[in-house]
Amino acid sequence: MPTSSASTSDAAKTASSGGVQSLERAFDLLERMADAGGEVGLSELSASSGLPLPTIHRLMRTLVSCGYVRQQPNRRYALGPRLIRLGESASRLLGTWARPHLARLVEETGETANMALLDGDEIVYVAQVPSKHSMRMFTEVGRRVLPHSTGVGKALLAGAAPDEVRALLRRTGMPAATDRTITTPEGFLQALELVRRHGYAVDDSEQEIGVRCLAVPVPDSPTVAAISISGPAGRVTDAATVRIVPVLQEVARELSRTLNSAGAGAATSTGANAGAGAPAG
Known part of the structure; x- marks a missing residue:
């Protein structure tokens, strides 16, 4: 299956930073929600992020289950109370x-x-x-x-x-x-x-x-x-x-x-600790 240019770009960026792509995408979606006033629909997030709807839906389900996002009665998504x-x-x-x-x-x-x-x-x-x-x-x-x-x-x-x-x-x-x-x-x-x-x-x-x-x-x-x-x-x-x-x-x-x-130091420290504790494979 051909890979979209947005996905290819994300993957390249993630590989170069040593990050985890799904985490980067989840935080990006949270920031886009905040920029939009705290409540958005999936189609809006797809249009602004360039990610396919199934990917966004999967990430939002995870964020909802963790309490960082909540689904409204109108089916839109809002930032959750756990972020407070x-x-x-x-x-x-x-x-x-x-x-x-x-x-x-x-x-x-x-x-x-x-x-x-x-x-x-x-x-x-x-x-x-x-x-x-x-x-x-x-x-x-x-x-x-x-x-x-x-x-x-x-x-x-x-x-x-x-x-x-x-x-x-x-x-x-x-x-x-x-x-x-x-x-x-x-x-x-x-x-x-x-x-x-x-x-x-x-x-x-x-x-x-x-x-x-x-x-x-x-x-x-x-x-x-x-x-x-x-x-x-x-x-x-x-x-x-x-x-x-x-x-x-x-x-x-x-x-x-x-x-x-401070932010860079925290990221470096996290990356170093993850690398030291992660099993090879």
Whole structure:
């Protein structure tokens, strides 16, 4: 039977990486489900992945039996509750890896440093190191906010397509946290253009009066992430911004290297252990 070009390509990629093809395909399907909003049909997965329907059906049955996917009454498939525990553990690890970099930010800028992720349509803070100043900003780890009123929200969405941003804003609404909050899609899209142009995002009393935040995305991060500093507007001035932004960008690059090397290290370790324990054959 002739092999499809997609299957041949997958097999070649798997052979070169030393991975297990079915595992790679299963994780790819989970990521495609997440990109599609968490619920898809088999035909959609087949169209986006290039895999034949029987292969996808077999993989989805396995994921359902493990609890990572559930089948809905309408026969579509949704991400399962067992993924929540994995996500929570991964978020804690991200925070652990990020904290030394955030501590450096605090040391060099004097302001509270944060790391945040986009989780669904919301921003979730996964790590923080507080400033040493008596007047400082606190954001509880695990706190969730809407993207349109935060610097990290702008940094995280700056790379998204305008249609995706509009769709997200329609789902969340754009309530005003202060009288400085951006409350129109056009205004927010213009703010994202400034982020792309300048390389950093600003929240100027848009989430909380008197608080100014500067944020940058973490480049090439395994998951879309951003870091920020926040402090009183009287300290995070325009002059301070000129000094702080290059530090933010440098720390973001260093954090990216840490996250990517952690992932590569885990993969290498897993591969080595599998090779050592696997029977010849």
